Amino acid sequence: MELTTLLFKTIFLFIILLVTLVVAMYSTYAERKVAAFMQDRNGPNRAGPFGLLQPLADGLKMFMKEEIIPLTANKYLFILGPSIAMTTALLTGVVIPWGDTLTIGDHVYSLQMADLNIGILYVFAMVSIGVYGIMIGGWASNNKYALLGAIRAASQMISYELAMGMSIIALVLTTGSLSLHDIVAQQHGMHWNIFYQPLGFFIFLTCAFAETNRAPFDLPECETELIGGYHTEYSSMKLGFYLFAEYVNMFISSAVIATLYFGGYNMPFIDQLGLSSNAVTFIGMGFFFIKIFAFIFLFMWIRWTLPRFRYDQLMNMGWKGLIPLAIFNILATGAYYFFTSLK
């Protein structure tokens, strides 16, 4: 690899990391503001103008709190849990195409860290490893509420991964590629996959809610039944990591949904504007982030609107509702392409 490419990739990696963390940080602020708006309150407004420094104050508070490791807990696994949750949440960002190519001098750089030819499966693999953070942390706490939360998290994530994988299979049938770069490039000019896979999109969206443990699927932490679920025994920055990983996951899954179904960095009528390729890239990137923020808002909107599912309802919906729907979606997509190819 050339030195300039290497340098660009390194800088780009740090920018992705920084943007992910900042967006996740301000998602916590946005969540409280959205909640306040929906409940007709003011929300945080003391730290800085409009309460904009609130996330920093929260972070500082998390760092300053006393760190407690329960005496009966398994110490190493207790520390390993939040580390896994945070690491896997951050690892997914490398395959997402954040923008088209950027031309600096003679070099053309792709605004995607790694264009794996199995990018979509890589995202899926990271999601499936992410369960361990919750399971190991919940088990190592040696607390029955934490254990119940961990077991709920594991069964919920296994159940919804199936439907999620099947909705992705139908999407792959339409796109004919597993590479996120190709999938986005194909959606150029309003050929967004949402128009070809509307059912698949709804299944994927529901599963994304379940996989990120957001309400109405926040059974693993369900505070009215389980105190705090898997992070009952956690304090200080380890708790902060768990809470923060949820917001990172929310950002990344919004980005994945926007990439897979809403054209990623593609914007309608961009070709008619007659701009230079760098300007198009930057506008596209801005448009991509608008889509991401729209999905983050959707996540919050649903959290503060819908009540939590009961546990048996959750399992029934996953196994008896979403999986048959996803299988039907695969069959319908396959049949469509089979019969259109006959002509």
Place this chain on the structure above:
Amino acid sequence: MIFLFYLLSAIMIVCALLVVFSRNPINNVIYLILCFIAMAGHYILLNAQFLAVVHIIVYTGAIMVLFLFVIMLLNLNKAIIFRKSTVTRVSAVVTGGIFFLVLLAATRQTFEIHAKYPFNSDIGLVSGIGKALFGEFLLPFEISSILFISAMVGAMMFGKKDE
């Protein structure tokens, strides 16, 4: 690349030994997970990205989660020492030794196989595997999928036993 190969192999061997020698069931599972992840690293070194990711999804993300799930559900957090009769022990050692011999014989043959089929860097990518599975190995592939379906139906039957 050679350095990465040795690093991954070392991690794998150490983790595999720890799986055997560790007494705590949870630790066993975690070392096995590490072992699987290192194996996925080997696949990536062979440019078999598809195999690597599927390996992580299936083994690390699904099967080991179930293992961990069962261990947590039974709450086996104490170290267990198995007490087996002498007959079981001796037969276990003999079976293990024979299996080791078979593996040794199989690895000796790889030199000949390697010369016959030179390394193809596309073999582990999606298109290569897809063409191999749905072309040359179509019948075994379909038969194994029938096996999976029958296993799934069997699991459903066990689950419905009470009704």
